[in-house]
Amino acid sequence: MSSDAGGWDGRVRRARHLAAKNDSAAALLEFYAVVLTCQGDLARSIRAGLPARPTGSLEDDLSIVCRAAPAFVGAVVARAPETLAAEGRRLLDASERLLGDALLRWWGAPSDREFFPKAILQPYARSLADAGVTPADRTLPRTNNRCPFCGGSPQLAILDPVTASAVETGGRRLLCATCLGTWPFRRVLCARCGEEDEHKLAYFRSPAFDHLRVDACDTCRHYLKTVDLTRLGVAVPLVDEVAGAPLDVWAREHGYEKIELNLLGL
Numbered sequence: 001m002s003s004d005a006g007g008w009d010g011r012v013r014r015a016r017h018l019a020a021k022n023d024s025a026a027a028l029l030e031f032y033a034v035v036l037t038c039q040g041d042l043a044r045s046i047r048a049g050l051p052a053r054p055t056g057s058l059e060d061d062l063s064i065v066c067r068a069a070p071a072f073v074g075a076v077v078a079r080a081p082e083t084l085a086a087e088g089r090r091l092l093d094a095s096e097r098l099l100g101d102a103l104l105r106w107w108g109a110p111s112d113r114e115f116f117p118k119a120i121l122q123p124y125a126r127s128l129a130d131a132g133v134t135p136a137d138r139t140l141p142r143t144n145n146r147c148p149f150c151g152g153s154p155q156l157a158i159l160d161p162v163t164a165s166a167v168e169t170g171g172r173r174l175l176c177a178t179c180l181g182t183w184p185f186r187r188v189l190c191a192r193c194g195e196e197d198e199h200k201l202a203y204f205r206s207p208a209f210d211h212l213r214v215d216a217c218d219t220c221r222h223y224l225k226t227v228d229l230t231r232l233g234v235a236v237p238l239v240d241e242v243a244g245a246p247l248d249v250w251a252r253e254h255g256y257e258k259i260e261l262n263l264l265g266l
C-alpha cells in the first residue's frame, strides 16, 4: 500500500487552487475544500482517540468515531446544499447508537450514495492505514479490483511515470474509495468486470482536461476516470477527479455508469 502522500492538507490546498481557477466546477470544488478541511479535523480527532495499537475493528473504535463525528457533520451542514444539510441534521438529532449502527452498516456494505458514512469512515480507514493496522471486521471480498487493504471499490485510476518497479502494470494504480490507498492494477483491464480485450475498452479525453481520461468498458458499460500524473505531476488524484465533473456528465450521456461515485455524488 502506498502512504497517504500529502494527506488532508494537500487535498484541501489542491481543491482551493482548482476552485480559484473558477472553471465550471468551482462551486463544487469550494464545497469539497470545506469537506476535506473537516475530514482533516475529523482524522486528527479520531487519531487522538485511537489507542496506540488499534485492533482494526470498527466495533471496538465505534465510540471514538461517534464522539468525533458530530463536529464534522455540524461543520458540513453549515455549508452544504439543503438536501445534504437535511440529511446531516437528521444524523445530529439521532442517538449515538443509531449513528454507530449506520456506520457499521456502511462499513460492511458500502454505498457510494451515502455521503456521511463514507465521509466519516474515509478518515477512520485512513487512520488505520497510517497506523499499519488492517481492518479486522470488514469482510468484503479481496478480488484484484478491490482494495487489498480494506476491500473498498476503486474510486479512480492513476497513471504514474513508468519506473522499473512498475513495468508489469504499466504504471497504473487504482485508488480506494474508502481508505484512499492505492494498489497496482494492469493497464489494459476493466476495473469492474475484468474485460481485457482492448477492442472493448475505450479511452476518452477532453482538451479541457489534459491530464484526465475516461476509461470505459463496452462489455459492462461502466467507467472510471484516470488521473494521468505523467501529464500533470502536481495533480492530487482524489481532487482532480472531482474537478473533472464535466467528463462524468459526458460519460453518463454516452450510456456509461460510474464504478464508484465520488464523495460529491458524481
Ligand SMILES: [Zn+2]
Pocket (backbone or CB within 6 Å): 147, 148, 149, 150, 151, 152, 176, 177, 178, 179, 180, 181
Ligand atoms: Zn482501501
Ligand SMILES: [Zn+2]
Pocket (backbone or CB within 6 Å): 190, 191, 192, 193, 194, 195, 217, 218, 219, 220, 221, 222
Ligand atoms: Zn467492464
